[in-house]
Amino acid sequence: MRTRTERRERLVPHTIDGETKLVPEPYDVEVPLPPRDWDHIVLTGALAVVAVFLAIVIVWSTSSIGDLLVRTNVSEVIAYAAATGFSLGWIVCMALEWLARYDPARVRRPRAAGHVFLASDMAAVCVHGWLADSLTVGVIGAVLSGGAKGLYTLVLDHQAARLDSRTQQWVTIKRGEIGSRLALGAVRRQLTRVESRAAAEEAALRTASDPNPDRPDPDEDGPDADIVPLPSNTLTTKDAVRIAWDSGLRDKETVARYVGKATGTAPSPETVDRYLRALRVGA
Incomplete structure (x- = not known):
């Protein structure tokens, strides 16, 4: 040992x-020392060969398609940058295939899109060979792209484990539950931002400047000189709901009655309920 x-x-x-x-x-x-894991070593070697093969194919396809696009009198930088899109499209689809290798339903779309991108890449390489009076070289370059895709598909099929029907359904349900939690979190953040903007706009409208600041003061000797005006109530529904929440009130109807007394106006039940939900989420 x-x-x-x-x-x-x-x-x-x-x-x-x-x-x-x-x-x-x-x-x-x-x-x-544990024994050597030859399965892992062989798989790592196969992935390394695929990566090198893909790098060669990208260079070849970009060179061929870039030279083809240059014939349209565009800048070489733009032509070769656009040429990379032909190869990178189906390579990105292969990466998505790898991520969805345990879900046959989710892997179909990236695999189909990858075939479309690959066909476009191979066709462009063949057209370049034909225009360069070397169709044979163009066909060989296209076969290289197809061979890289096929080799990767073989490695992916070997690595992907087929799940039985019940396990696959369990995984689908679990993924849906977690996805729903992530979606609800994003929706709550969005609603909070919208609510904050709405509250800020309402506060700005309440504190707007006097449209006629230069009007003369009322005559102190007039008939209403002894009447002292009451200050306007600046307590908002949101502030009143916050005060009720901090005081330990949780029932919607009780909070609504308190808000009506505090602000002097009967609040909308939907508004009170919305503010209470926001406070529960923040708690």
């Missing part, structure tokens, strides 16, 4: 002048 030496540490007592302390002491341990 093969072993390897590992350096570890342990605490040992050490006494000086009658005072003992625990100090770290290094020591070596022989641990057994």
Whole structure:
């Protein structure tokens, strides 16, 4: 059995002048080596070969299609940048296939889109070979792209594990539940932002400047000189709901009655309910 030496540490007592302390002491341990995982090694090698093959295909396709697009008198930079899209399209679809390898329903769309992008890439390479009076070279370049796609598909089919019907349904339901939680979180954040903007606009309208600031003051000797005007109520429905919430009120009808007394106007039940939901989410 093969072993390897590992350096570890342990605490040992050490006494000086009658005072003992625990100090770290290094020591070596022989641990057994696990056997080589040849399946993993072979799979890693196959993926490395596919990656190199894809890199070669991207360079070849970009060179051929870029030269084809340059014939239209566009800038070489633009032509070769556009040429990369032919190869990158089906390569991105292959990445999506890998992510959805355990879900046959989700893998169909990226696989079909990948075939469309691959066909466009191969056709462009063949057209370039035909225009360059070397159709054979164009066909060989197109076969390289198809071979890279086929090789990747073989590796993917080997790696993807087929799930039985019940397990697949369980995975689908679980993915839907988690996706719903993520979606609801995003919707709540969006509603909170919209609610904040609406509250800010309402506050801005309530605190708008006087449209006629230069009007003369009323005559102090007039018939209403002894009447002291009451200050306008600046307590909003949202503020009143917040105060009721902080006071421990949770029932919608009780909060609505409090808001009506605090603001002097009967609030809308939907508005009170909306503010209460926002406070529950924030809590």
